[in-house]
Amino acid sequence: MKAITIAIDGPAGAGKSTVAAALAERLGYVYIDTGAMYRAVTYELQRTGVILTDAQAVCRAVDGLTVRISGARVSVNGGDVTAFLRTKEVSAVVSTVAAYPCVRRLLVQEQRAMAQTGGVVMDGRDIGTVVLPDAQLKVFLTASAEVRARRRWAQNRKAQALTRAGLEELKEAILRRDRQDSEREVSPLRQAGDARLLDNSEMTAAETVGVLADWAEQVMNHVH
């Protein structure tokens, strides 16, 4: 069976990471969490004290930065930053960093290179629209804001993120981030014209993976 490329986009907390990772495992594909790459850059900028609203300083700092994903680990210039990606501090400003064209250029280049061989499930905000416009299967995964906040909360607890954010606070943060991600000028969050829409508010992760696996199989049967 031919290895295809699968792009999964959608707002924060729709379950993209969980579902994309499970789908990749089921298909024997590589999973690439592009949100983790934006988080890694954000963490690095914070760690080195770069003023995030200073476009020139940000672009100077990311020039020559190497962000790599290997399995579930993310590294910046060879240093493992995985443990720091889901903190409240990073989550609060990652949208600001992700809006800079110079940041996106750096990461999109790396993302395309990783997807070249096929056999990849990549999730993010602009995968179907910008990063992999030729992906054979594109999915736009969404859920109600209430459900998404609850999921993000559970995910944070599991990852033992350094946050004590309550549900309401998380919901507000999610809505704020949705707005920022959808309204930015460069590569805004939006459903690609040829993406399949799936609202999984009423579905478990396993059910969602089941639907995507069926779609992937349909596509594989038509790709030669």
Ligand code: DC
């Ligand atoms: O999926 P996530 O919450 O880990 O993503 C973190 C942030 O990165 C999110 O606010 C939007 C941004 N992002 C992006 O702009 N483009 C992507 N392909 C993935 C994430």
